[in-house]
Amino acid sequence: MSDEEFLVDRRGPVTVLTLNRPEARNALNGNLIGGIGATVLAAESDPAIRALVLTAAGERAFCSGMDLRAFAGGEDVGFSDTPENRAFQRLTRGAVEVPVVGAANGSAVGGGLELLLGCDLIVAAETAKFGLPEVQRGLFPGGGGTYIAERIPLGIALQLTLTGELFTAARGYEIGLLNSVVPADQVLETAVGFAERIAANGPLGVAACKELVRLSVTDPAKAAERQRHWQGVVFASADAKEGATAFMEKRAPVWRGE
Known part of the structure; x- marks a missing residue:
């Protein structure tokens, strides 16, 4: 190649x-x-x-x-x-x-x-x-x-x-x-x-948005199912905690992708 x-x-x-x-x-x-x-x-x-x-x-x-x-x-x-x-x-x-x-x-x-x-x-x-x-x-x-x-x-x-x-x-x-x-x-x-x-944004949140927004157009039922999955993954993640902490501390977040 x-x-x-x-x-x-x-x-x-x-x-x-x-x-x-x-x-x-x-x-x-x-x-x-x-x-x-x-x-x-x-x-x-x-x-x-x-x-x-x-x-x-x-x-x-x-x-x-x-x-x-x-x-x-x-x-x-x-x-x-x-x-x-x-x-x-x-x-x-x-x-x-x-x-x-x-x-x-x-x-x-x-x-x-x-x-x-x-x-x-x-x-x-x-x-x-x-x-x-x-x-x-x-x-x-x-x-x-x-x-x-x-x-x-x-x-x-x-x-x-x-x-x-x-x-x-x-x-x-x-x-x-x-x-x-x-x-x-x-x-x-x-x-x-x-x-x-x-x-610059949280990678897990970005991944969720990319999949769910596309699915909402092509397969709304699948999108609803996958949203439940992503809610469990993203909102319980270290990155979600980091995003909130960084906001309160007025600094840029350091993402780990987990």
Whole structure:
């Protein structure tokens, strides 16, 4: 696995992963998918990593989706059953254990937008465009794009998927898909800022929020069940006591994740 096509930068409790194939519009080949998966696994196994930022090199595109040339050439583009591929698939479903902030330096269409949909928060360049154009090619967004209705109103989700039309970053912010739209040169630092604010909070509480808020949209009954679990875990934790103590002592809390 070559690390030239993906770059990993540690910024304290935040890991920044950069897709580094700008000449190919950061299309996902086997090596890049494996690198994303490996980075996810590393973040999940290190309690000192509290958040992950996913961004890309270049200004034209965040990610253009699957590398069709690699696929046509018989390359494994995430379909085989490996730990890295499974971790990548969990990322696309929003099921990574650590919070993920997407930093869209450029446009994200098709599989690129599906990759962003797996992130918990999304920051985008004001010049970026987005879309799920698969129906225009006789297909449908089969990599998770149809789950866009979990993030935006149903009618708008149907409009975007049934027409395949592109939309601007401003429109993405308006419909609630994007958390922040900024000039291109501010995308990464804005995303890292979100990640650092998340990382400063109690890790057990963050984990509970990440799971329960997503479940409240997709499976309310499961969310109620898991809330009872998290109440027992979080409210009886050392971190809960530390949070209250730090507040009374007017100091920053020191989290232990337990």
